[in-house]
Amino acid sequence: MTRQSFSTLNIPTALLTNLTDLGYTEMTEIQAEALPAVLAGKDVIAKAKTGSGKTATFGLGILAKLDVKYFRVQSLVLCPTRELADQVAAELRKLARNIHNIKILTLCGGVPLGPQIGSLEHGAHIIVGTPGRIIDHLDKGRLKLDDLTTLVLDEADRMLEMGFQADLDTIMSKAPSQRQTLLFSATYPAAIAKLSQRLLKDPVEVTIAHQHDNSIIDQQFFQVNDQRSRLTALYNLLLHYQGQSSIVFCNTKRETQDVADALHQYGFSVLALHGDMEQKDRDQTLVQFANGSACVLVATDVAARGLDISSVDAIFNYQLAHDADTHIHRIGRTGRAGETGMALSLFTASDAGKLPPIEDGLGITIVASELPALNNQLQPAKPVMVTLQLDAGKKHKIRAGDIVGALTASKQLTNDDLGKIQLHDIWSFVAVKRSAVKLALQLIQQGKIKAKSVRARML
Incomplete structure (x- = not known):
């Protein structure tokens, strides 16, 4: 066109x-x-x-x-x-x-x-x-x-x-x-x-027909036997293929929280996002995942809709989506802006009816791949950033530049140590490199922003 x-x-x-x-x-x-x-x-x-x-x-x-x-x-x-x-x-x-x-x-x-x-x-x-x-x-x-x-x-x-x-x-x-x-x-x-x-x-x-480009997203499908083997398979795949930013999609709110809790027990840097959460918790989750302070987000489709996240390294479908359109939307969060991406989906024999519509929608033939061998030497990825929450925001006339200035004025930190800054009405969030977070917290707590003392804490 x-x-x-x-x-x-x-x-x-x-x-x-x-x-x-x-x-x-x-x-x-x-x-x-x-x-x-x-x-x-x-x-x-x-x-x-x-x-x-x-x-x-x-x-x-x-x-x-x-x-x-x-x-x-x-x-x-x-x-x-x-x-x-x-x-x-x-x-x-x-x-x-x-x-x-x-x-x-x-x-x-x-x-x-x-x-x-x-x-x-x-x-x-x-x-x-x-x-x-x-x-x-x-x-x-x-x-x-x-x-x-x-x-x-x-x-x-x-x-x-x-x-x-x-x-x-x-x-x-x-x-x-x-x-x-x-x-x-x-x-x-x-x-x-x-x-x-x-x-x-x-x-x-x-x-506007969705032109899905199969060449930039590596899709693999893995067949599992039951719920227990599904969680083991997800753990295995995350260890092998996770980057700094992965989304795991589930079909229900309860399942989303259960999977996130299990992955946390396994040592993953993981957050859940679903409709039963308080708005404050949703805000903090979105901020941390978007700024690189968490590596894995487990979410329902509704909760993940409209996320302001440019792209992620990999998508994991813990359960297949109910229809082809939703599957395409899920995997479309990876492989953006010319980058390659990965989408790994789990299914059972009872999901047979969901496969043909996905094949038709993507123009592919689904062949079950073999799960990689479990390697206990692999460790869950650790996020590069940590999020600080400041008890001051737009209503206090705080701007992003004020936060940057407070953290870099002493020259102990530079702009390279800082990540995304997000301003809300009564608080603000700033991502800081993990290696510099203690110093950043100290600079905020002992210093001032716009001549005022501001409380800060790590999320």
Whole structure:
């Protein structure tokens, strides 16, 4: 496909200039296919995988018609998880850098209501949030959708999987019938078809086929006998093939926690991620895995959706996914940005029905590989980084540069000793090389950041 320039579209000059500054010159496939219809104000159903450029597709559509002088909620973006909502809001703010006085507000569960209530009292142009928290604010009259012109359902398939059908219906009932609705979904099950029939009017349908490149991901499948041999096989494969960053996919929340606990007993640097966790624990888990402070993440598909992690060394399917689309999404987290990756999947005789759809979806023939011989000399990998949590964040006017300055001012540490820094409202996280973490902790505890003492601890 010939790449098209954003300049061929009817987009305000301020947006085009910013796109150029960001290095966004040519449209991705979904942007080229869907943006003309979005900008024309039509309802759109877009079927495309995560990472295809869909956020900019609906983001540019929202921003192109936004009336900044009219301080009312004009657009609402619904996401299945807080992590994805935060990611979407960050991307929208980046796209809107050249639009002055724009307010984009994130409303998600798992965080205190107070600050959200205060922000809503001051008004907003664009709301990004999760269904449950949006309904909380609607029910209490803190949020009104009377002036809504655009409604976006991002990763609609996951919202239905997570049981948000009733919540979505409630939100739609409070939104104007005369609006533009944009539905984005990686898969298109029957439930999504029914949802789109109810919510969208004469929609333009855009389907971007997932072009899976078998050449960059080394896939192997291993047959096991039962649950006990499955865990032994995973232990064996992790020892042989783990890098600094691996994800193990499980099909249930209970299984996810059990597998993570077992791997911890085996000595792996491992974290679990699933829907039963408190939001604070989810945040800490995501931070540690993304910044290299843990080598293995055991997760459910829903929890891992929208993770802000560029690529991982290897994917391990402890259980086969329920369908080919989900399998492709799982393994698509490795082998990104031109790098090679590895995907290792376990299956039993009872999984026979799952294999043909995966073969068809990937265009391969699955042949069971032989498990490597168990080598007791191998040891679980240790993470290069350790995460420090600081009890100060955005609300304390802390910036990443302030943290870097506090850690490097004495010249005992350099920028090379530091990794990813993430700022939250009331705390911050900084990754530090394992060899330097004690010194880093001492520098924070004995020094000051912006003339204030800040408590810090290792996660």
